[in-house]
Amino acid sequence: MSAKTVIGALVLAPVLLVGGCATVLLVGAAGGQNAQAACTNGTSVSVQVDGLPEAVAGYKGVQLQNAAAIMKAGADQGLDSYGQTVGVMTSMGEAGLRVLDNGDAVGPDSRGLFQQRANGAWGTYADRMNPYTSASNFFKALQQVAGWRELSPTQAAHRTQRNADLNYYAKYWSPAVQVVATLSGNPGLVEQLGQNTGDQPCGAQKGGGSGSVGTGAVTDGWARPAEGPITSKFGARAAPTAGASTFHKGIDFGGGCGKPIYAAAAGRVINSGPARGFGHWIVLEHEGGYRTVYGHMEPEDLLVKVGENVTAGQLISRIGNGGTSTGCHLHFEVHDARSAIDPIPFLREYCRCID
Template identity: 45%
Template sequence: MPILIIGMMLGFVVVGGDDSCATAAVPGAPGVSVDPNSVPQTEIAGYGHEQLVNAANVIQAGKDLGLNVRDQTIGVMTAMGESSLRNIDYGDWETGGVTNPDGSRTTSIGLFQQQDGWGTREERLNPYISSTKFFQAMIQKVPDRESLEPTIVAHRTQINADPYHYERFWDGAVQIVEGLTGVKTGLNPGDSSPSGGTCDPTVPGGVNAQGWAAPSAGPVTSPFGIRTHPIYGTQRLHAGTDLGPGCDSPIWAAQDGTVTFRGFDGGGNGVIAIDHGGGVTTRYLHMYDSGMLVNVGDKVKAGQQIARVGSSGESTGCHLHFEVQVNGENVDPEPFMAAVGITLGQ
């Protein structure tokens, strides 16, 4: 009740929520820990004790480098895809006669099937050291990994022939990390979006006295108007305002309304459109399919979480592209929202 009173005094209503996600690790937060020597005789996601001990070494190596839980899970996923979490002392040459591009025999060994360039044979066969080397390479090669799918992060680190080879191991990796650490990571199995998903319930937004809400938090990263397109390099109208709250951050309905579109446009952009009546429509872009939380026909309320920030389609990183249309024409969202008491970018 005191929170509600304060909110009303400030001109907005704080919508109540559930704190059942409070104990989950937020993607991007400090990593989780596990002692490899404490792994019980058990099975998780079809992997036995020896494999889980190796996974624990991967997790702990990531923790010791200061990486977050998503990075750690990507490490486990990669080792699953390379060796089924077995510290094997042979690789592609021995099993399939695979050679390097220059025709030389591959020398892949260990959890990550690392060749000679990764270190000595002893280092590559040490689960903790080989994991550390993998993460160090990931940090160097993929600085933008928070805006990429986990399988693409692994691919850019390992240079695997198939960028999507690791995708099918994501579910099991999440289960193993959560099972070994006892921490609900917030990384949903079955969700390969860059941030790996988020825990439920959804996060409500604030609604002002005029019945409007900010569509997301974060700074304005690109305003409405003519600009050079970051991908195509041509001058064209940027028909909305970009907000940068970070991958997987909540996206809120700006006003009460009805969802009229939920899907992908011709550019591969995830799109949700909401009709608010009176000729006003708002559009929200760049979510992944797993990050779109409403469907066509749904009645939504201002401040209701409708999606999670992603980077699908014509996007160079996680952000929300927010549009306002009046009678079918795009208008600048910043002055429109200011007129209803909402300042974008706060």
């Protein structure tokens, strides 16, 4: 049997074909629900797909069969339409919804719908070449990503697949939504999930916006940058560890390792990367001449790049323990046009989010 024949047999295996009707168990929100419900709804819905359409968003034939296998694998793990769409999007970006028996220059051992590597994390060669099994392993890994639903689709896929480009998958989000909506018989998903550009948190509209799913609460254009108690205040102090400053230019939030860090206000990213003493940091520039600083993150947790615009309350990173630090926390600073200022009275006035 040729390699092409083997791939064809594997593609058809996960989908039950009866009299030309492909039966796929899907999980997702009903057509009339809003974007937030589409992101979080976990109600099981049995959907009959009467055959496969000729083409959807440029994908056809075996590609759509593979998309159905991905959706089935996600549904079997209890994932809703949003989670299934993340899987379809990732396969589109990695292999064009095809079971590839070859890798590339970066990963010559990559195989299958998700271009999974032969490093033991993705099973055997046969597992990686089987659409349902490889998709199942993708979804298992996706669900191990802390807070993956609070990330944008492309960020969630990046954390799972470790693509070199954080935003690589974003351009596949819209066609993935169209494919999932069509195969699930739920055209309402195009409106619910299609408003996202693939680089926004789940439920966010194009261009972001306060109050979106995966964002912090916003009041008068400002947001609390992290949850948790304030463990160190602004001003003079005894150095808590060797190398730390005796004047604290910000405040510390002890929210816990891996907890979300939100943009305190809309602005532009002017720094995102390594910084002395901070491990890694993010610096945002805002209207009115203000800047905010976020420190002690791990490099893989920086979710925005220099030059990007962010919205108030947008997830930009996660709390870490990088640099000169005594434990996981967010170091947060506010600067006016002259110098660092105490963030507590500032946030009390502008967002009423600090006691």
